Amino acid sequence: MEDCIFCxxxxxEIGSLIYENDFxxxxxxxxxxxxxxxxxxxxxxxxxxxxxxxxxxxxxCHPGEDAKPEDYCDGKYLKEIFKAIKxxxxxxxxxxxxxxxxxxxxxxxxxxxxxxxxxxxxxxxxGDKIV
Ligand code: 5GP
Ligand code: ZN
Numbered sequence: 001m002e003d004c005i006f007c008x009x010x011x012x013e014i015g016s017l018i019y020e021n022d023f024x025x026x027x028x029x030x031x032x033x034x035x036x037x038x039x040x041x042x043x044x045x046x047x048x049x050x051x052x053x054x055x056x057x058x059x060x061c062h063p064g065e066d067a068k069p070e071d072y073c074d075g076k077y078l079k080e081i082f083k084a085i086k087x088x089x090x091x092x093x094x095x096x097x098x099x100x101x102x103x104x105x106x107x108x109x110x111x112x113x114x115x116x117x118x119x120x121x122x123x124x125x126x127g128d129k130i131v
Contacts, residue, residue: 001045001115004045004114004115005113005115006039006041006113006115006117007043007045007115009025009027009041010024010025010027010041010042010043011043015027018038018088018091019084019087019088019091020043021080021084022043022069023042023043023044023069023072023076023077023080023081024040024041024042024043024077024080024081024084025040025041025043026038026039026040026041026084026087026088026120027039027041029119033119033121034121034122034123034124034126035122035123035124036092036094036099036120036121036122036123037119037120037121037122038088038092038119038120039117039118039119039120040081040084040085040088040117040118040120041081041115041116041117041118042074042077042078042080042081042116043069043077044069044070044074044077045115046074046077046115046116047114047115047116048103048104048105048106048111048114048116049103049105049116050105050106051116052074052078052116053073053074054073054074054075056073056074056075057073060072060073060076061073061075061076081118085101085118085120088120089120089122092120092122092123094122094123097122097123098122099120099121099122100119100120100121100122100126101118101119101120101121102118102119102121103116103117103118103119104119
């Protein structure tokens with residue numbers, strides 16, 4: 001999507017990625033809140049969890065071998081996000097020590113960038129938990 005900073009980063013137009021595949025990208029947060037603070041995003045412009053569409057066309061979960069990323073449903077992107085989270089944890093060396101995943105959705109959660117993203121925060125004991 002034009003004018004979306006995370007679309008531009010995910011597409012490689014600006015910044016640098018620490019992990020990517022056809023569906024997702026990961027890059028370090030501009031304003032890190034811990035020694036490891038990486039954002040994992042879909043390459044499709046989805047605003048947040050509320051914007052995820054699970055009423056996808058028949059067959060778009062498994063559209064076939066020659067399918068392009070845009071042929072897949074949002075569920076495929078979510079699956080790739082969670083696979084990428086595990087990859088990023090491995091790359092950052094925090095798979096064993098642990099990490100916290102946060103996705104702010106909407107106004108009351110304080111979402112500031114309207115492109116779905118998952119914060120992976122790690123690298124030290126993370127202190128008080130909200131939940
Ligand atoms: P939110 O508040 O929407 O959950 O999180 C947005 C996050 O994106 C913030 O942690 C902020 O520091 C980060 N951020 C905003 N703009 C940029 C940018 O241009 N590059 C990177 N790498 N991170 C950004
Ligand atoms: Zn976007």
